[in-house]
Amino acid sequence: MLTNQESYSVLGVSEQLKQEFMLLQETQLLDGQNKFSGKSVSALASHLVCRNYSNLCYEFSHYCWMILHANGVEKSNQNNLLSFFWVNNGHHKAGCAAFFQKSLSHAQLQHHHLSKQQGNEKESTLATTIRVANNKTLLVFNEKVVLEINEHQFAIHFSRANILACLMEWLILVVPSLLETMTNNLLGQGTSAVKELATWLQKQIYAYLGQHLQPAKLQKRYRLLNNFYQSRGVDCQSILSFWQQHKFFEGCAKYSNVLSDSIAFDCANKLEHEYANATNLLQGDDIQADSQSIFDEMVTIESIDIRGLANEPKVYNKKQLELVSFMAQHPINAIKYSQSYLRLAIFANAQSRIIQGVRDSKLDILTNYIENDYNGCVQGLSNVVEVNNQALMAMYPILTNLSCKHACVLLIKLCQHTACYKDYSAKLVELFNQFYSDFEAKLAVQEKSDVSECNLRKAYLEACTNWQASFSWFNDLIKQTEDSLKMNNRKGFTKQTLLQSGNYVQAAESLLKLNQIINKILLLTKKQNMASDENFDADRSIFLTEFSELYIQDEK
Amino acid sequence: MNYSKSAFISISQLNALVNLPMPAKSADKSQSNILSMQDIVNTVIAPHLPASNRHLKIINRSILLRKLFKTALDANASFYSPAQIAASSELKHNQKQTDQNFNSSVVRIGPGFEIKFIQANATNTELYAILKLDEYNAKQEELGVFMHCQWQEKFYMLHLQYTSNGKFQTLIDQNFAMFEACFDNSTHWFVN
Numbered sequence: 214m215l216t217n218q219e220s221y222s223v224l225g226v227s228e229q230l231k232q233e234f235m236l237l238q239e240t241q242l243l244d245g246q247n248k249f250s251g252k253s254v255s256a257l258a259s260h261l262v263c264r265n266y267s268n269l270c271y272e273f274s275h276y277c278w279m280i281l282h283a284n285g286v287e288k289s290n291q292n293n294l295l296s297f298f299w300v301n302n303g304h305h306k307a308g309c310a311a312f313f314q315k316s317l318s319h320a321q322l323q324h325h326h327l328s329k330q331q332g333n334e335k336e337s338t339l340a341t342t343i344r345v346a347n348n349k350t351l352l353v354f355n356e357k358v359v360l361e362i363n364e365h366q367f368a369i370h371f372s373r374a375n376i377l378a379c380l381m382e383w384l385i386l387v388v389p390s391l392l393e394t395m396t397n398n399l400l401g402q403g404t405s406a407v408k409e410l411a412t413w414l415q416k417q418i419y420a421y422l423g424q425h426l427q428p429a430k431l432q433k434r435y436r437l438l439n440n441f442y443q444s445r446g447v448d449c450q451s452i453l454s455f456w457q458q459h460k461f462f463e464g465c466a467k468y469s470n471v472l473s474d475s476i477a478f479d480c481a482n483k484l485e486h487e488y489a490n491a492t493n494l495l496q497g498d499d500i501q502a503d504s505q506s507i508f509d510e511m512v513t514i515e516s517i518d519i520r521g522l523a524n525e526p527k528v529y530n531k532k533q534l535e536l537v538s539f540m541a542q543h544p545i546n547a548i549k550y551s552q553s554y555l556r557l558a559i560f561a562n563a564q565s566r567i568i569q570g571v572r573d574s575k576l577d578i579l580t581n582y583i584e585n586d587y588n589g590c591v592q593g594l595s596n597v598v599e600v601n602n603q604a605l606m607a608m609y610p611i612l613t614n615l616s617c618k619h620a621c622v623l624l625i626k627l628c629q630h631t632a633c634y635k636d637y638s639a640k641l642v643e644l645f646n647q648f649y650s651d652f653e654a655k656l657a658v659q660e661k662s663d664v665s666e667c668n669l670r671k672a673y674l675e676a677c678t679n680w681q682a683s684f685s686w687f688n689d690l691i692k693q694t695e696d697s698l699k700m701n702n703r704k705g706f707t708k709q710t711l712l713q714s715g716n717y718v719q720a721a722e723s724l725l726k727l728n729q730i731i732n733k734i735l736l737l738t739k740k741q742n743m744a745s746d747e748n749f750d751a752d753r754s755i756f757l758t759e760f761s762e763l764y765i766q767d768e769k
Numbered sequence: 770m771n772y773s774k775s776a777f778i779s780i781s782q783l784n785a786l787v788n789l790p791m792p793a794k795s796a797d798k799s800q801s802n803i804l805s806m807q808d809i810v811n812t813v814i815a816p817h818l819p820a821s822n823r824h825l826k827i828i829n830r831s832i833l834l835r836k837l838f839k840t841a842l843d844a845n846a847s848f849y850s851p852a853q854i855a856a857s858s859e860l861k862h863n864q865k866q867t868d869q870n871f872n873s874s875v876v877r878i879g880p881g882f883e884i885k886f887i888q889a890n891a892t893n894t895e896l897y898a899i900l901k902l903d904e905y906n907a908k909q910e911e912l913g914v915f916m917h918c919q920w921q922e923k924f925y926m927l928h929l930q931y932t933s934n935g936k937f938q939t940l941i942d943q944n945f946a947m948f949e950a951c952f953d954n955s956t957h958w959f960v961n
Contacts, residue, residue, distance in 0.1 A: 232803055240805040243815050248807055292844040299810040385806045389836050696830070 227425035253376040274411040283316035291396040304378035333602040447479040451553040469561040526705020560756040587744035606697035615714035816915035886951040900937040919957040920950035
């Protein structure tokens with residue numbers, strides 16, 4: 214059950230953008246007063262985060278045109294904008310009004326009474342006209358300024374000064390050449406230039422927000438998730454329910470997408486709780502320690518890099534790689550959502566093939582796409598563990614020739630993780646420690662500082678021969694590693710395709726982590742009887758119904 | 770990109786975003802690399818404020834902020850009284866002299882002002898900067914004159930106190946970052 218959802222701070226917005234909004238709130242004038250009202254900053258943040266800034270840009274372009282032309286084209290340059298927004302209180306309604314009123318004394322003035330024309334009491338205030346050029350006029354009222362270019366009219370109320378100044382303050386950090394560009398493009402130009410500038414501004418903002426906000430479609434999807442999981446929390450059942458209910462929404466048709474998004478949502482939620490806990494801790498509140506769970510020791514594993522395992526060295530075939538890719542991406546969540554993982558492995562794969570069938574207009578009977586059941590999937594995972602172990606075994610003799618120390622570490626790990634050798638792991642550590650201390654002592658006596666890999670390997674192989682003679686379990690272990698290498702003819706495991714030691718070390722690390730995760734999943738599925746035929750039949754029925762609604766609706 | 774992990778926006782989050790709590794005034798703003806344009810313009814038009822020195826250090830750390838500062842500096846020079854004149858470095862306005870005691874001096878002449886840098890001692894560890902303005906006002910007599918200089922892409926500020934007859938003076942130690950800038954032809958000087 215999720216709690217404190219309402220207390221989420223700002224997720225989905227880059228730290229930089231958040232800082233920029235904060236900066237706008239903190240921006241002060243020389244007298245220490247805040248330059249922008251909280252309302253203006255909030256409004257601007259809303260416009261930007263909701264990606265609803267096209268009208269604002271259009272208004273802003275007109276506004277800047279007015280500022281640039283208020284004192285006549287000849288006298289105007291980029292300094293007009295700079296002085297208006299940052300020196301002459303253009304951020305303020307009164308300052309803005311004063312600027313346009315003052316401009317009148319510099320321009321050719323014409324006074325009009327518009328009350329009769331407009332027939333509006335509010336408009337009966339005196340309007341003064343700044344004739345900028347032929348067919349270009351600024352009408353200054355007490356409360357607003359109106360731009361007229363040929364038939365085009367645009368009015369800006371002086372109360373908009375603060376938010377428009379706020380936009381300018383933010384924009385200049387995003388587009389440093391803004392003043393120059395605006396001046397060059399607007400000065401002496403007409404409506405088309407104003408519109409073009411508005412479009413240009415939108416493009417600049419769009420590009421910037423692309424780096425600092427999540428895409429709009431993704432935001433929409435997450436809002437959907439938030440609303441759904443708010444009441445029921447994220448678990449395997451609610452993920453399935455979400456997919457069933459929202460499969461016709463954009464981006465929610467594929468079960469695999471829904472699972473990934475739900476996990477991402479859950480992670481974000483947890484981060485928020487962690488942050489809240491950390492804050493409480495700082496404030497001295499007691500935090501109830503979480504009870505020990507199967508996930509505790511996995512917390513440090515974020516994701517596992519399996520890119521190399523398909524090639525350098527080649528451990529997996531395509532099918533095996535597909536099977537482990539989800540758990541490599543989400544190691545902890547693959548355990549937490551084991552049931553969902555099984556559904557993903559069976560039904561998401563089937564869904565992908567169905568989609569391909571629909572695309573090719575060769576849709577088969579839906580049941581034919583489900584090639585395996587949960588027991589088969591569990592068996593597949595057990596096979597992957599076996600493949601991993603064989604690959605790890607085969608790496609030992611290779612690493613012995615490349616890097617003895619890494620070979621020793623690998624052998625210890627293999628010993629620890631293989632049931633029949635587990636009891637000997639302590640002895641193995643003792644043997645290796647003894648070997649290294651003896652080796653160093655020997656070097657010290659001989660006063661040789663040359664601890665080359667070659668010398669070390671020679672000494673290590675000698676020691677290994679002795680250990681093999683002394684300990685039958687050690688002999689068995691080494692024989693097993695050699696047999697594994699002999700049986701493996703994939704890339705990276707033959708003489709012709711040997712790789713750097715780093716490749717093996719990295720691959721071994723990933724394989725050991727994957728083994729850890731898979732073993733936990735296998736344990737959990739067995740414990741909770743997840744892979745039972747009843748479970749599979751129920752899920753198959755659900756998925757087939759949903760697939761038929763999604764993909765063979767028309768035929769019905 | 771510095772996103773929050775697995776980021777998303779919900780309506781409640783959006784509300785939290787647009788109703789940001791007013792942050793405590795950042796005492797640690799000097800650690801930040803971000804300044805508003807208003808801060809930059811304030812640094813130019815009010816160099817006497819303590820914040821200006823702090824902001825100048827931040828400005829010098831960022832190419833973007835330096836560009837904006839230069840824009841503000843150029844604009845400011847033409848905004849105010851004739852005493853506030855920007856001068857760019859031109860060779861014809863540079864005069865290097867050496868007196869009988871082998872103390873060298875450099876004179877920079879711009880429209881409305883002349884600044885002279887004179888070696889204060891034989892070891893060349895200090896130098897006097899003497900500014901002469903054609904026109905000055907009472908406020909400048911009281912607060913002194915602030916000059917900005919742009920040297921090797923960075924900006925420095927010099928505060929000169931009024932002495933007499935339109936002259937303003939200060940002593941520059943060789944440990945001061947702009948010591949070398951005083952003798953460099955490529956240094957741009959701006960009088961506030």
